[in-house]
Amino acid sequence: MKRYIRNYIVGVSFLLFFLAGAYSAEATFGPDSWLEYRLNDKNNPVYDEDGTDPLEAVTFETGDQIRSTPVVIGDRLFAGNHNTGEMFAFDIKSGELLWENQAPNWIHSEMIYQGGTVYVGFGNRFFENGIRGTGQSGVMAVDAETGETLWQTETDGEVMPTPVYHEGYVYAATGDRHLYKMEESSGEVEEKINLGHIVSMSSPNYYEDHIFVGGGAPRPYTFSAVDVEEDTVTWQTEMPDAFAGLDDVPPAISEDIVVTTALEGPGPLPLKQVYDNSGAVEAYKELVKSLVGNQKEYPEHVMYAMDTNNGELLWKKSLGSGEMVKNNKSGAPMIYDGRVYVGSPITETFYSYDLQTGEKQWEFRNTTMKAPPVADDGVVYFTNAEGYVHAMDAETGEEIGRKELGGTLAPSGPIIMNDTLIVGSQDSNVYALPVEEIQGSSDEFTTNHHEEKSMLSFVSVVYGAPTILLIVLMILGVAGVRMFRKKHHNK
Numbered sequence: 001m002k003r004y005i006r007n008y009i010v011g012v013s014f015l016l017f018f019l020a021g022a023y024s025a026e027a028t029f030g031p032d033s034w035l036e037y038r039l040n041d042k043n044n045p046v047y048d049e050d051g052t053d054p055l056e057a058v059t060f061e062t063g064d065q066i067r068s069t070p071v072v073i074g075d076r077l078f079a080g081n082h083n084t085g086e087m088f089a090f091d092i093k094s095g096e097l098l099w100e101n102q103a104p105n106w107i108h109s110e111m112i113y114q115g116g117t118v119y120v121g122f123g124n125r126f127f128e129n130g131i132r133g134t135g136q137s138g139v140m141a142v143d144a145e146t147g148e149t150l151w152q153t154e155t156d157g158e159v160m161p162t163p164v165y166h167e168g169y170v171y172a173a174t175g176d177r178h179l180y181k182m183e184e185s186s187g188e189v190e191e192k193i194n195l196g197h198i199v200s201m202s203s204p205n206y207y208e209d210h211i212f213v214g215g216g217a218p219r220p221y222t223f224s225a226v227d228v229e230e231d232t233v234t235w236q237t238e239m240p241d242a243f244a245g246l247d248d249v250p251p252a253i254s255e256d257i258v259v260t261t262a263l264e265g266p267g268p269l270p271l272k273q274v275y276d277n278s279g280a281v282e283a284y285k286e287l288v289k290s291l292v293g294n295q296k297e298y299p300e301h302v303m304y305a306m307d308t309n310n311g312e313l314l315w316k317k318s319l320g321s322g323e324m325v326k327n328n329k330s331g332a333p334m335i336y337d338g339r340v341y342v343g344s345p346i347t348e349t350f351y352s353y354d355l356q357t358g359e360k361q362w363e364f365r366n367t368t369m370k371a372p373p374v375a376d377d378g379v380v381y382f383t384n385a386e387g388y389v390h391a392m393d394a395e396t397g398e399e400i401g402r403k404e405l406g407g408t409l410a411p412s413g414p415i416i417m418n419d420t421l422i423v424g425s426q427d428s429n430v431y432a433l434p435v436e437e438i439q440g441s442s443d444e445f446t447t448n449h450h451e452e453k454s455m456l457s458f459v460s461v462v463y464g465a466p467t468i469l470l471i472v473l474m475i476l477g478v479a480g481v482r483m484f485r486k487k488h489h490n491k
């Protein structure tokens with residue numbers, strides 16, 4: 001009897017061990033679909049599989065710049081090259097290169113995935129005859145297993161934004177002012193929905209039977225919502241003061257609120273900002289220039305929140321003004337736990353705002369940043385153009401850690417798969433490392449920002465000192481006049 005019980009226990013234990021091993025072998029590293037830009041409406045691509053450990057730090061090498069977010073499906077990592085249009089698939093666990101393919105033009109789009117097929121947009125930013133995109137532009141469908149091209153559909157303008165997959169169709173916003181609706185298995189164009197505005201890199205976001213996308217020229221820049229059931233534009237909201245960025249920024253959506261950014265102006269820098277950045281002497285110079293109308297003008301970075309149902313502007317906040325940057329001029333927002341997180345390439349500052357009210361929660365001055373951040377377990381991570389990734393307490397804005405990776409980490413944004421941060425760089429590499437390694441690092445990093453001075457200091461130095469000097473001069477002037485009169489009176 002005892003032998004029977006012992007054999008039974010051994011047999012059950014072996015079966016459980018076998019099943020656990022089989023489950024572990026079948027567990028994949030990433031999700032089984034990736035239907036839109038950065039995986040979800042909030043633009044916060046995070047995935048966790050129970051029992052899956054993070055990767056050890058590893059670098060995946062490609063042939064050219066990476067400017068689109070790497071995508072992980074199952075045990076595969078997909079990445080595309082900006083200038084050459086090369087596409088790569090890697091085994092994410094072994095690092096093995098599985099296949100390569102070639103698009104006819106730049107790849108700025110992410111490779112979305114559904115049902116064994118990868119879809120990717122291609123095209124460039126150059127203009128010809130009022131259309132953005134020269135040479136070939138369009139969308140490719142590629143077999144995710146073999147890398148074989150299944151179909152290729154050309155569009156009149158570039159497809160630098162990431163397409164959206166929804167219920168058998170691939171939607172692509174283009175540089176020819178349209179939203180294309182393509183059949184998933186053939187690429188046949190079912191509809192061309194006229195947006196009326198060029199879409200540069202504003203990857204469309206699908207939310208509750210609508211696609212939301214930002215548009216540029218012709219002015220006024222306009223944000224659109226398209227009904228995918230009716231294939232019509234439901235509403236459009238004009239941004240009359242915007243002159244750049246709205247057509248570049250992929251919107252983020254949560255709680256029936258869609259958030260995006262743009263550049264307005266330009267106009268002179270606020271005198272307080274000049275004082276903070278350059279000191280009293282430069283502030284005095286700007287004060288004089290303002291009196292004679294000779295001030296230099298700078299763009300203002302602005303964030304908008306709209307009602308997804310009707311396009312009503314719920315709130316609008318200025319992130320500040322600063323020097324214009326080349327390409328990717330406006331930061332891409334991400335939503336996490338009721339807050340909007342966004343980095344500004346104009347002010348070189350990272351921000352947290354309340355989604356419902358637009359109230360600023362905190363800010364962190366850094367350097368040029370253009371990529372959307374990612375957040376998980378109360379920590380938000382952002383990357384910058386100097387090759388660093390920073391880990392911040394999402395609630396307080398306290399810096400937890402920073403790690404130098406390499407190249408320009410923009411505009412490709414980081415993703416988190418099983419506590420592994422993965423990000424593409426313009427140095428041609430995809431970097432993957434455990435988030436704990438970032439939080440535990442304090443690599444040396446310095447910024448050009450001066451410490452922000454108090455309002456009392458600003459008023460007393462910039463306005464108080466000149467006022468006191470003016471009063472002194474007036475007193476001396478009055479005293480001089482009296483002495484002159486007294487002297488002549490005595491004569």
